[in-house]
Amino acid sequence: MDRTPGTSVRLRLALSYAGFLMVAGILLVAVVWVFLLRYVPDEAIRLHAGRPRDGSPGSPGLFIPGRYDLWRAFAPKAALTLAALLVVGLVGGWFLAGRMLAPLNRITAATRAAGSGSLSHRIRLPGRRDEFRELADAFDGMLSRIEDHVAEQRRFAANASHELRTPLAIAQTLVEVARNDPDRDVDELLRRLHAVNARAIDLTEALLLLGRADQGTFTRERVDLSLLTEEATETLLPFAERRGLAIETSGVVAPTIGSPALLLQLTTNLVHNAIVHNVPGNGGVWVTTEADPQTVTLTVENTGEVLAPELVATLVEPFRRGTERVRATPANAGHTGVGLGLAIATSIARAHDGSLRLAPRAGGGLRVTVRLPAAGPEAGSRQGAPNGTAKT
Template sequence: MTRRPGLSVRLRLTLSYAAVILVTGALLLAAVWLFLLRYVPDQALIVRADTPLHGVFPVRSTLLRVFAPRAAALLGFLLVLGLLAGWFLAGRMLAPLTRIADAARAAGQGSLSHRIRMTGRQDEFRELSDTVDTMLGRLESHVAEQQRFAANASHELRTPLAISRALLDVARRDPRHDHAELLDRLHAANTRAIDLTEALLLLSRGTVSREPVDLSLIAEEAAETLLPLAEQRGITLEVTGGVAPASGSAELLLRMVTNLVQNAIVHNLPAGGAVTVHTGDDAGTSVLRVENTGSTLAPDLVPTLTEPFHRGTDRVRGDEHPGVGLGLAIVHSVVRAHGGTLGLCPRAGGGLLVTVRLPGTP
């Protein structure tokens, strides 16, 4: 639908100021007529000299003949003054709004780094400016994160696809190639691509379904699933603690705990390591702790472990579980979607302590 062009806000404010001044002047002139001129006699009066009111009194018609043109000129002057002053004052008042509009227009054209940074007193425009700056900062951070994630995801997805294409090219050139080995390697590459795709879908979810869950039951299920992997590596896997009621998606929370336990097993000592999973309730907050042994982690490495596709190169792991670099990134995404917090702390003797806190339920 086509919108008809209307008056600008500045022009409307100018007309409003001028109208207020004009009406105020007209009311003052009306008050002069009502309380002064109406009591002037319309005919000449002769007053005796011995009275308090003596002298020459003007006639009402004479006063009106002199007063009316000057009153009209005064109203015209007030109108012009109202228009000029209103235009100037409206421009001064709307100048911050113009800056905010320029920033929004620049953001609409893709420039999210622009900030208003308005100074002066804390008023409505200053509050709106600070809100827009905060919004632009979050948008810039979100867009940068999405761009970095998309670039890394494209790179990671290209790897298993390139491996599959290379295997197929080898089989096409050599029909006598061992098909069993080819199928196994294709299956491994396809599995890696599927795992990566599922991980990307988990990271892209913005909302989760809500249902009562118990983190202790989820932890036991994840530990039971990964127990063969722990036994294969000679790692002791133990689940302790009590009930930890929470609200959220059981599927996503199971994936979260599974990723934590799997990371704790894979990034561990070559032999004789241990993984401890503990659940409990802390003043209405459901707590899950996953602790493992391993090599000593640098303090500056720990905050980067939740970034997508970032792998801790100093952590011990085996080649049979190359991973996709999304383990803790998925955990962080799931925890954030459930309104919880994720804490990473390197252990003094080596390894990592991961603490997940979720809002509890009665």
């Protein structure tokens, strides 16, 4: 924004200091003069003047020359004092304003550095806490969050580009091989192209859903998280049966405020992730909902490999998987995922003013806990019987 040049804040503060000091000096001089006129005895002024007009007591002109001489003696010194106060006010105000505005100059320099792309710069203003220190600390915190967000977006863009390029490169390879093969199987080629294209579509839709959740552009309404849990587990039950896994759901009514579609997607992603990263034929998935007057909780646990805490902390990043990339097999065809399940779930929980936490289970596997704000004071009073259990 183009602005017309104006007076600096430092100069205005210096003029303000000098102006207040001059006003105080003038008031002081006025008080002294009023005191001399009204409260100093006439005899003292007469003796100080030393030249009465006549000797008769009570003569009208006896004390006029004395007060006039007092004014002549007082006025120059008062003027010099005010002039000195003006100089001291300007000079002292200039230095005091500069000292007080020094932290603001550092904050301005840091803002310009951040505007030029240097997000790693921090003010780190020393000293005890005051308004400037609070502003500097808030600015440092904002820069830290922006730097983390930009780094996350760069990693996400790089991973998304890689993931999107993979199915396109596979499709191109299939087409080139088929074009150079006179004995190509058209049906097999179409089947493979369809699978590759379906994966690219799934990945694109997941990216769009992740962006929608990050932006928070959705309609909020009352939602029962326990009902969404039942719907998600029923949808994924055939997939769990093919892998020989048991799904158990239990809990209480858990009302919250949010988007039913996004919260269903969150629940589905967590249950799907628990099924895919599990022990086929001898594993299980446990889905539980809890509620209290302030929060509702969704917990999804699954058996699986023993995970290190360092690895678990990275699973919510886009395109990160706890094990090797899941290969498509007849048992999990169409359910291998695109590596965005936990990232989407985290974004949806954050968009609903909630949180998502991961923790490794002692015997192997993962525990995912989602906490969301409860939908009003009646949330805790509506606790009822368990939703039931679905097993395979």
